[in-house]
Amino acid sequence: xxxxxxxxxxxxxxxxxxxxxxxxxxxxxxxxxxxxxxxxxxxxxxxxxxxxxxxxxxxxxxxxxxxxxxxxxxxxxxxxxxxxxxxxxxxxxxxxxxxxxxxxxxxxxxxxxxxxxxxxxxxxxxxxxxxxxxxxxxxxxxxxxxxxxxxxxxxxxxxxxxxxxxxxxxxxxxxxxxxxxxxxxxxxxxxxxxxxxxxxxxxxxxxxxxxxxxxxxxxxxxxxxxxxxxxxxxxxxxxxxxxxxxxxxxxxxxxxxxxxxxxxxxxxxxxxxxxxxxxxxxxxxxxxxxxxxxxxxxxxxxxxxxxxxxxxxxxxxxxxxxxxxxxxxxxxxxxxxxxxxxxxxxxxxxxxxxxxxxxxxxxxxxxxxxxxxxxxxxxxxxxxxxxxxxxxxxxxxxxxxxxxxxxxxxxxxxxxxxxxxxxxxxxxxx
Ligand SMILES: Cc1ncc(COP(=O)(O)O)c(C=O)c1O
Numbered sequence: 001x002x003x004x005x006x007x008x009x010x011x012x013x014x015x016x017x018x019x020x021x022x023x024x025x026x027x028x029x030x031x032x033x034x035x036x037x038x039x040x041x042x043x044x045x046x047x048x049x050x051x052x053x054x055x056x057x058x059x060x061x062x063x064x065x066x067x068x069x070x071x072x073x074x075x076x077x078x079x080x081x082x083x084x085x086x087x088x089x090x091x092x093x094x095x096x097x098x099x100x101x102x103x104x105x106x107x108x109x110x111x112x113x114x115x116x117x118x119x120x121x122x123x124x125x126x127x128x129x130x131x132x133x134x135x136x137x138x139x140x141x142x143x144x145x146x147x148x149x150x151x152x153x154x155x156x157x158x159x160x161x162x163x164x165x166x167x168x169x170x171x172x173x174x175x176x177x178x179x180x181x182x183x184x185x186x187x188x189x190x191x192x193x194x195x196x197x198x199x200x201x202x203x204x205x206x207x208x209x210x211x212x213x214x215x216x217x218x219x220x221x222x223x224x225x226x227x228x229x230x231x232x233x234x235x236x237x238x239x240x241x242x243x244x245x246x247x248x249x250x251x252x253x254x255x256x257x258x259x260x261x262x263x264x265x266x267x268x269x270x271x272x273x274x275x276x277x278x279x280x281x282x283x284x285x286x287x288x289x290x291x292x293x294x295x296x297x298x299x300x301x302x303x304x305x306x307x308x309x310x311x312x313x314x315x316x317x318x319x320x321x322x323x324x325x326x327x328x329x330x331x332x333x334x335x336x337x338x339x340x341x342x343x344x345x346x347x348x349x350x351x352x353x354x355x356x357x358x359x360x361x362x363x364x365x366x367x368x369x370x371x372x373x374x375x376x377x378x379x380x381x382x383x384x385x386x387x388x389x390x391x392x393x394x395x396x397x398x399x400x401x402x403x404x405x406x407x408x409x410x411x412x413x414x415x416x417x418x419x420x421x422x423x424x425x426x427x428x429x430x
Contacts, residue, residue, distance in 0.1 A: 078405025
C-alpha cells in the first residue's frame with residue numbers, strides 16, 4: 001500500500017479533530033508525548049475523549065465512536081455499568097482511604113478464590129505489580145533467580161518482550177523462549193532447569209497480537225517447568241475473562257500462581273496474584289505463623305473503590321455463566337470479522353480467542369509475534385484510520401475487544417465499517 005495514501009489519511013484525521021490536536025499540544029508541554037500510557041500513542045496524535053456511555057465514546061470534537069477497544073480489555077463492562085458505579089458511590093460515602101482492614105477486601109478475595117479455583121490471593125494496584133510480586137513469590141520459594149519468558153510477551157511496563165527483553169526491563173535474569181514452539185521451549189527449560197525460578201506465560205499473547213497458545217504448547221510448557229522445579233506463572237491479566245475460570249483452564253493446563261488485572265476492578269486500578277497456598281502463605285504475617293515472611297505492603301492494595309467494584313464485577317455482573325456466554329459471543333464475532341476480511345483482496349487476517357481479537361495486515365493468521373509484526377504497516381494504519389473515520393474506535397495495533405455493553409446493532413455496525421474501509425482500500429490498490 002502506497003505511503004502517500006497514509007499521508008492523506010493522517011491529514012484528514014488531523015483536519016477532523018482540531019480539539020484533540022489542541023489537547024495534545026497543550027498536554028505535551030507537561031506530559032512527554034501528551035499522555036502517560038505509551039500504548040495510546042499514534043500519529044498524528046491520539047483522540048481526547050470526554051465522555052462514555054455503554055459502548056460509545058465521545059471525543060472533545062463531539063464525534064461519537066462505537067468503542068470496539070474496551071480499554072485494552074479493562075473496559076469489559078462498558079462505560080456506565082450502574083451495578084458497579086452505584087456500589088462504589090455508596091461505599092465512598094462511608095469511607096475513602098482507610099489505613100486498616102475493611103470488609104470489602106475479603107469479600108473480593110473470597111470471590112476470586114472461588115471463581116478462579118485458587119487457594120489464596122493478594123491485591124496490587126496494577127497487572128505489572130501483580131507480575132512483579134508473582135516473580136518475587138517464585139524466587140523466594142525456590143531460592144532460584146532465572147525466569148523463562150516468551151518472545152512477544154508483555155507482563156507490564158518493565159516486563160516487556162516484544163522483540164527480546166526491553167533495555168528498561170526490571171533487572172532479572174531472563175531466558176527468552178519462542179512462543180508456540182514446544183520443542184524449542186522445552187530445550188531451554190532443560191538447559192536452565194537447576195536455576196529456573198519460574199516460567200511466565202500468557203495463555204494468549206495480548207500485546208503481542210492476540211496470538212493464542214495451542215493447548216499442546218500451554219500444557220507441555222507447564223509440564224516441563226514443573227519437572228524442572230520451577231513455579232508456573234500464568235499471566236491472565238487480560239485473559240481471565242475467558243470461560244468460567246480463565247483461558248489457561250480452557251487450554252487444559254493449570255498454573256501454580258496466576259496474575260489478574262484489568263476488568264476485575266470495574267474500571268478502577270486493579271491487580272492481583274493468587275494460587276497455591278504454600279506459595280502465597282509466604283506472605284502470612286499471623287503472629288508466630290512463620291519466620292521468613294515476605295513483606296508486601298502497598299498503600300492502595302485494598303483501596304475501597306477497587307475492592308467494592310471488584311465485588312460487584314465478579315459477584316453480580318461478570319459471573320461464570322456470563323463469562324462463558326461472552327466467550328462464545330466473542331468467538332462468533334471474530335469469525336464474522338474474519339469473513340469480512342476474506343471478502344476483500346487485501347492481506348488482512350484476524351487472530352484471537354473469545355472476546356479478544358486483533359486485526360492484522362497479514363495474509364495469514366499469525367501464530368507468533370514475529371509473524372504478527374511482519375505486517376503491512378501502512379495498510380494496518382489505514383484500516384485503523386478508516387475505522388475511526390466511520391465512527392469505530394479500535395487499537396492502533398489492531399486490537400478489538402467485545403464488551404458486555406455492545407449491542408448486536410453496534411457489533412453489526414462495526415462489521416459494516418470494516419467492510420466499507422476495506423472496500424475503499426481495495427480500490428486504492430488497483
Ligand atoms: C498480559 C498483561 N500482563 C500485564 C499487564 C500489565 O498490567 P497493567 O497495565 O495493569 O500494569 C498487561 C497490560 O496490558 C497485560 O496485557
